Amino acid sequence: MQRDLRPWLAYVAVTSVLGACAVVAAVRGPAAVAPSSPDRTTAALTTSAQARAAADDDSMVDRAADRAADRAAAEVLRGLWSLHPEADGRDDAPVSFYYFHEGDIGLYRYGHVAYNSTNSYHWAVRGDALELRWNKTGAVTRIAYRIDRSGARPVLVLDDDPKHPGQPATRYTLVPARDAAARAPDLLDATRVLSVSANHSAMDRIDNRLWIDLQKYATGGIGFSLWQLRAQGIDGRGTGWHHVGDFDDWSTEQLTYRTTASSSSAAAAAGSVELWFAWRKERATTTWLVRRDGDARLLRLTTDPRDFGVVHDYLDAGPSFAGFGLSADSD
Numbered sequence: 001m002q003r004d005l006r007p008w009l010a011y012v013a014v015t016s017v018l019g020a021c022a023v024v025a026a027v028r029g030p031a032a033v034a035p036s037s038p039d040r041t042t043a044a045l046t047t048s049a050q051a052r053a054a055a056d057d058d059s060m061v062d063r064a065a066d067r068a069a070d071r072a073a074a075e076v077l078r079g080l081w082s083l084h085p086e087a088d089g090r091d092d093a094p095v096s097f098y099y100f101h102e103g104d105i106g107l108y109r110y111g112h113v114a115y116n117s118t119n120s121y122h123w124a125v126r127g128d129a130l131e132l133r134w135n136k137t138g139a140v141t142r143i144a145y146r147i148d149r150s151g152a153r154p155v156l157v158l159d160d161d162p163k164h165p166g167q168p169a170t171r172y173t174l175v176p177a178r179d180a181a182a183r184a185p186d187l188l189d190a191t192r193v194l195s196v197s198a199n200h201s202a203m204d205r206i207d208n209r210l211w212i213d214l215q216k217y218a219t220g221g222i223g224f225s226l227w228q229l230r231a232q233g234i235d236g237r238g239t240g241w242h243h244v245g246d247f248d249d250w251s252t253e254q255l256t257y258r259t260t261a262s263s264s265s266a267a268a269a270a271g272s273v274e275l276w277f278a279w280r281k282e283r284a285t286t287t288w289l290v291r292r293d294g295d296a297r298l299l300r301l302t303t304d305p306r307d308f309g310v311v312h313d314y315l316d317a318g319p320s321f322a323g324f325g326l327s328a329d330s331d
Helices: 006-027 038-077 177-183
Strands: 079-082 094-100 105-112 115-126 129-134 140-148 155-158 170-175 209-216 222-229 237-246 249-264 268-277 282-293 296-301 312-319
Touching: 038 115, 079 177, 094 170, 170 177, 222 312
Parallel strands: none
Antiparallel strands: 079 094, 079 170, 094 105, 105 115, 115 129, 115 249, 129 140, 140 155, 155 170, 209 222, 209 312, 222 237, 237 249, 249 268, 268 282, 282 296, 296 312
16 A cells, blocks of 8 residues: 655645744844854753753652552552442342452453453553553553542542443442452352362362363454362352353353262263352253363363353363462452
8 A cells, every 4th residue: 555645745844844944033033143162062062961861860760759659559459349348149239340469460340249241451550540451452541540548448439430431430449358259259269279189180070170161263362161160068069150251351150060970980980960050040950071181181061051052071270269360469
């Protein structure tokens, strides 16, 4: 494609004309100015250079001070801030929170306890603004914010919340670390993780694992379907979640399950699992098969209830709650 040079040529012409006018004005000035002596010129240049160097030093100090202030402000934001701090754990209880993790990683989750969506972003504090770069779209949002400490707990006030456009300032209350896991147990609750040796090699166990199917898209990015199963009780019952999406945005559905093994050997095991999805009030049953593929363990659901009832294979991705690498670190 041939580039249109007319705007550039017009810019050059305008600046050239302005420069020429400046020269003519200087030559035709009202009074002639005697040329400076070499010593005066040298002194003037030296003074000018020293002034510029001092200004640069001051600017560097100011920038360093600004960065230190931004880092200190970011430390204050670390943690989980909820729009519904008093909501309980009922399936239909509302969920809306920002989670600011260390290393500029963040999550925004919205929906309900039993069914919700999560958007990931990178974040930073820039002066009086909170800057969010949304990983899915690349869009950058700058939000004026402040911390209100007039109540029992700090409140993050966003003047123009991108998740609630057109509304007055939204208020997110800081949730203490001891309570944060209850708001997002699939992300933050690491209290029920069994040791790897407890069931990593047991072919007749599918609980306390992350079972994931990763698919690389030709258009870019990686999508996944993920079963996250907490450790089961002695009766085979447990709780968990199904996640679907990619590592930028994904949805999460809460579930309970009960699994039984019908056969087991060193090479493979088979059984069945009953699932209850609370949000949709849906009950499903499927048989499963666990087998080894080299060092990996594979789970096959013969009628995957989250893939329209077709056969679906998943890879053992390790103990449950280990996959996201997040922890609640606010007090």
